[in-house]
Amino acid sequence: MITDRLLSGLVLLQVAAPAATLAAVGLPAVLGITVRERGITRIVGAGFTIALAAALAALGILAARGFTPHNVHMGTWFHVGHHEATVDLVADALSIPFVCFSTGLCGLVNAFAGKYLHREPGFTRFFILLALFGTGMNLLVLAGSIDVLFAGWECVGISSTLLIGFFHDRVAAAAAAVRAFVTYRICDAGLLAAGVVLHAATGSGDFERAISGGWPGGTCLLSPGTALVVALLLIFAALGKSGQVPFSAWLPRAMEGPTPSSAIFYGALSIHAGAYLLLRCEAILEAAPLAAWLLVAIGAGTAIHATLVGSVQTDLKGMLAYASMTQAGMILAEIGLGWRVIPLVHVISHAVLRSLQILRSPSALHDRHELAAALGGHPGPDGWSLVRVLPPAVRTAVDHIALERGYEEAVIGRLVVEPVLGALRAAAAFERRVVALLAGDVPPLRRGGDR
């Protein structure tokens, strides 16, 4: 009983500590009080350190109890009839190890960025967003109900968007942020809809009501039809955040922010949020084999697409973005294949490796020089790859496809974006005409509308 309460306290602390630092750094900024750089990094760092310590302690207690899941019920937001929206956190074999790793990484990036962003005009803003991200990530990971998960998911999304657009004075950064934001909005609709379906089916957003048993190997309590719908919607949600085809175009463009945020978001945590979501709901996926196979197909397809496109990237961060995308695709495929621990290990080890690579991407020249010195010459293009054995004409065509990023944007643009924009413009033009008609003055119909 005491360990239960202790565990609950520790779980709560993992969310509360970064949230408190968010308030501690954010409020003075809102009130126009300047806090010294070192003060800011210390506050945010303390939040992550406390959260990490709590997570490690929780991991110890949990391990001692054989990883029996522990639910922390923090109350009910509202309930209407049979429906209730609960605020639940869960500590189990999935969430606690993941929090250990994600807060640890946040703490590292905090320490790194404290020096990296020294004297930068957006210093405070960066750390506010980092604290928001850390809070959101822990909320997402520890969520025991889809409602809490959604809240965390949105915190991650908005901090990601604002960090891509960190440099306010550059148009490219703003455009990339908008692109990521739009992709998130579209795909987040999937998560929201999944929540609605879950509520309708079980009367609650609680995962406990949909899945029984611990992680991994839970049993899905939903009817097969519902499970399929929920699984498809969750996959849809995961595709956007994890930069999977056909929603991958935002990912390389997201490399507009400062290097540390690129490292933690697109090398490590944000890009794997989709994988985490699907791991969390693995039992539902298990109950919907059709969706699982679709996930395998998308993941494998993305991995191939990203490998192909990544091979012609000439900038370090773009190349690393596609390398992340490749691994994220493989991880999703692994989840679809019904594996559990392998994708979790894959996520964690890939995230560590990739964030280190992005953090030290400005060293590329130095590293290349050392490598060339060691090898006694520059390493040639990748040793063996399929493209080498293709006939020249085909190679040229493959290169064209890769340089055009697999035509993903062109196809999406033509099939989705253009029709939607066209419809919206037509609607706008129609509205203007109606208004003009009502106002008694009919302008000639203009083609194309305002661009």
Next chain:
Amino acid sequence: MPSPADRRDDIRRHLAAAAHALPPQGPIGVFVAQNALAGFENRPFEEAVVDASRLFQAEPFLPESQYRDALAAGRIRSADLEAVLDADLALDGDGALAGGRITQRQLRLALLLHPVRLEDDAAVRWTLTESDLLDRETDSGLWPACLEAVALARPAILRARTPVRHRDLILALHPATDTDALVHPLLIRLCAAFLDQGVAGWPMPHRDRGLIAAVAEVYGDRLGPTAAWSRRLPEALRAIRGTDSVDVALAECDRLGVPHDRQGELILDSIVALRGWAGMIHQLELRPDRFPVERVPSRLADFLALRLLLDRLAVEWLAPRLGHADDPAGLWTELCDRHPPRRGPGSLARALLLCQVARLVGLRAADIRSLEENELLQLEWAIAAFDGTVRRRLFHLAYERRHRIETLDGLAVHESVASPPAAERPDLQILTCMDDRCESLRRHLEEQGPGIETFGAAGFFSVPMYFQGIDDWHATPLCPIVMRPRHTVTEEPVEGAEAQHRLRQRLRRGLGKLRGGLASGSRTLLRGGLVAAVAGPLAAVPLVARVVFPRFTSRLRRRADALARHRVPTRLLIEQHSTTPLADGTRAGFDVDEMADIVRRVLDDIGLVTRFAPLVAVIGHGSTSLNNPHESAYDCGACGGGRGGPNARVFALMANDPRVRARLAAAGLRIPDDTVFVGGMQDTCSDACEFFDTDHVPAGHRARLAALHAAIDTARTLDAHERCRRFGSAAAGIAPAEALRHVEARASDLAQVRPEYGHATNAVCIVGRRWRSRGLFLDRRAFLVSYDPDHDADGAILARTLAAVGPVGSGINLAYMFSRIDPRRYGCGTKLPHNITGLIGVMDGHASDLRTGLPWQTVEIHEPVRLLLVIDAPVERIRAAAGSVPVVKQLVDNRWVSVASWDPAGDGLSWLDGGRFVPHVPECRTLPRVKRSAEWYAGHRGNLPPAVVTAALTGARRETPTA
């Protein structure tokens, strides 16, 4: 209509002219600080910066607000403003205005000393209705008078040049529509793929045929839809296959409908619109030897042709969507006709300006009312002509004037304290690079006593060579960028150490293969998963270690490196044994005559021909930092962005060679037999210093060598201490030993974006005998070049010194200056979003123009002033020497450097003003006096004025005025 051949020549001519405007920067691995406006150096400075700022939409000077802050802080004085204003009016004439009530000078001085607000009509209207700012003027009647006055004259329509590119014309009419936003992402991707030096796994096919041919191959196939605007690209590319790019450019110019007389402008504007990439292509066309790995035929004409073709396609696609005809030629005429004229300020805005000026110069309402129409117009015109650009130019001149006076005052006063060295033999002589960062090291050495003397010379020590170190895979040039070495020097393990070296080599190769395999494997599909799984957890160790314990990790690494590196003792193959050239056309090593010439030249240059100390140290410099694409920018400029250690080592070996000494003695330069030279290298980032071949120092000199080590250790610790005052992350009261550890940690910290400040704050170059400036605190702001006017009767040495120092010093100075003045257009902005591309440069984020110039983090503390070149020589010799070197003459005549003569005869200082030397009139006759530098800089972060450091003075002290 000119013939096609003539027109092709025209295009080539326009292209060559346009290429001059491009940034002079080559691949970033070898970063040489150069004037961002190098192509404008044939024009006077003040004109060139303003014209360039129009072309590049950049700033010509600092923002006016920063000069006003400097005025408020006393960095500019009103006397400076009056002086530069008077000089300016001497050219323009100081006419009377407003019917003789005020003069031009009064008007301009008032506008310089007091800011005026420029508002548009709407803002003035808001001010009138919502605030009481103008109430007082309304009551005094001034405001109504001004309103009536401006009503007399119609607002001017400003005649601005109509742009020539479709993109600019379209943008003026449809502000949200930018064809460059369509074209640039594709063009950047193509240029990057073409120039890539090994980031991409697959190199671009057919790139050995040139940019446009490769693009025509890759994008000319029938593969389906690309972006909507480029749907007709494959077809267009197929049509130009095999066509010369000049012909393509010519055809595109015609299709775009731009008339012949404006095609030069079109080409210039089109090239400059993506000038980072265009500049890189141009640089690599001029110097294909600067490709770091793989040469591809880089041609600016290809870039132009491709760019014009893409521009035309974008315009053709866009035009119908904007309601224009899709014929680009017709569109051009239409857009030019419809180009909106730029309107001058409205009447309320003019009235507000007039009202403010009237108050500043003391015109009352009655005065305004009494003015005749043409007097009013003249007044308004005079106000408008003295616009922000003119004011900023004068502010800048005043800013430089104050710096000049402060520096020359310092030198003039110091003159009375300084004395030539005593006749006895010094204990130790140290020759370093002329670099401004060596100033502090030398000062801290000199503070240790008159027995230590220092000299400065260009840091390649006149040894132009390709050098291949024991761990290098190829030879790199170590000499100024304008030279091409004719000799190669190789480092080898000494006899008996070969086996050990081979073992190490194998180990390194094995580790290198593993690391390289992991790095490239982590990006591939299947291996990537494996690598991630295996290496991921391992990567966590260095990640945590480096971020959380940077200093500990660096010490650990250094120890491991030291174990690996210093085990193998090496020697340099400097002597030529065969005259057969190597594969690259150079010869291995130097012959004895060449060695003697090199040694003679350096010793003559620095005036070290008698009084040799028993030990002479020659120290080159370089800089090591991590996670820094601009690492090479901190290396030695005189070594072409390389590290000068090997040059120092080679020089010492040459100077120790008995045959060289015999030849020098035969030519009249006697180096005592007991004088030993030793080469060394200083790391300007970590303040580490090592010496080479010390095992060859004779036994009798051991004690002296130990003394050298001790002196250097003290000096580098204090040097680190002095540097730390500029670093916000080093505590203000840091102790010297702690400061050394601080800079060491900076050099090896992954997260550190300011490993050092490089040449920031550089402002002065002193060419002369060191004793005249020895003991003067110059705040690491001065290049110090040793030159003895008494040893240079005919001025030949001065001419060759200026030929080396002028371009290097002013190149560095102007690179920092422009990167500071406009960090976004001339500099490469903040480092935080930088993204290395193709191993040749950095972009901002995912796809941008290649960013050239220096990053903000390097120049943020820089004070942009032109280099003040002070020469210890009589005026006539300076004139003759500068006039005999065309590149120096151009810099001096067009005022890209300022020149002052520090006459050895003791006639005081004079500076070059408008073609003649004007005596410098000291404003201050005393200098602060401290025993040691640390007393002067302690507790200060900003720039410091000169001070006398008594510990560094030589010989008998004369009685001097002190503060």
